[in-house]
Amino acid sequence: KAGVTQTPRYLIKTRGQQVTLSCSPISGHRSVSWYQQTPGQGLQFLFEYFSETQRNKGNFPGRFSGRQFSNSRSEMNVSTLELGDSALYLCASSSAANSPLHFGNGTRLTVT
Amino acid sequence: GDSVTQMEGPVTLSEEAFLTINCTYTATGYPSLFWYVQYPGEGLQLLLKATKADDKGSNKGFEATYRKETTSFHLEKGSVQVSDSAVYFCALSENNNNDMRFGAGTRLTVKP
Numbered sequence: 001k002a003g004v005t006q007t008p009r010y011l012i013k014t015r016g017q018q019v020t021l022s023c024s025p026i027s028g029h030r031s032v033s034w035y036q037q038t039p040g041q042g043l044q045f046l047f048e049y050f051s052e053t054q055r056n057k058g059n060f061p062g063r064f065s066g067r068q069f070s071n072s073r074s075e076m077n078v079s080t081l082e083l084g085d086s087a088l089y090l091c092a093s094s095s096a097a098n099s100p101l102h103f104g105n106g107t108r109l110t111v112t
Numbered sequence: 113g114d115s116v117t118q119m120e121g122p123v124t125l126s127e128e129a130f131l132t133i134n135c136t137y138t139a140t141g142y143p144s145l146f147w148y149v150q151y152p153g154e155g156l157q158l159l160l161k162a163t164k165a166d167d168k169g170s171n172k173g174f175e176a177t178y179r180k181e182t183t184s185f186h187l188e189k190g191s192v193q194v195s196d197s198a199v200y201f202c203a204l205s206e207n208n209n210n211d212m213r214f215g216a217g218t219r220l221t222v223k224p
Binding site for chain 1: 146148153154155156157158161201211212213214215216217
């Protein structure tokens with residue numbers, strides 16, 4: 001079974017731009033969660049989607065948004081990028097609530 | 113709110129040494145507890161889990177026991193190998209959602 005796939009692996013953007021990250025979950029998994037990982041803040045929960053609906057949201061500004069498609073694939077968008085948005089963005093899928101998360105290898109975003 | 117506190121790193125051990133990484137949690141209910149491991153350049157992988165008090169999770173020689181009385185889930189391994197060098201994260205989830213809370217991570221380096 002293929003794992004969670006995130007594209008692209010690396011992105012370099014400049015301040016003020018916007019970016020879209022993509023995540024394909026494990027086949028059959030309907031829940032997709034997004035996390036931001038930075039050396040200073042660690043792993044922080046962004047949001048979770050289940051059956052195309054946002055089920056949970058972390059404490060991030062509205063510049064961070066996401067969506068999920070009918071095939072469970074998910075995208076995350078960050079608008080008006082700031083230097084502090086530089087991070088590893090991890091996507092994870094799971095088969096049910098409170099089940100283990102299966103992570104992708106992440107997209108490393110650098111904002112200059 | 114729910115949170116996880118784990119032992120600050122980095123931890124450096126010689127091969128075949130005994131490993132303990134402490135993890136304590138704060139939760140309002142009865143969370144599920146997890147240990148994840150992150151190798152360089154990769155996402156997180158589930159190492160082991162426990163879903164109720166006194167459960168012991170184990171995998172690849174690692175163990176952790178869910179202790180409700182001390183709100184702890186310490187990770188142990190009797191004899192570490194160089195290949196165990198990685199960052200280890202303790203995590204919890206509850207409330208029937210996938211808003212998983214992670215500790216700050218503990219970097220382990222095992223020297224031959």
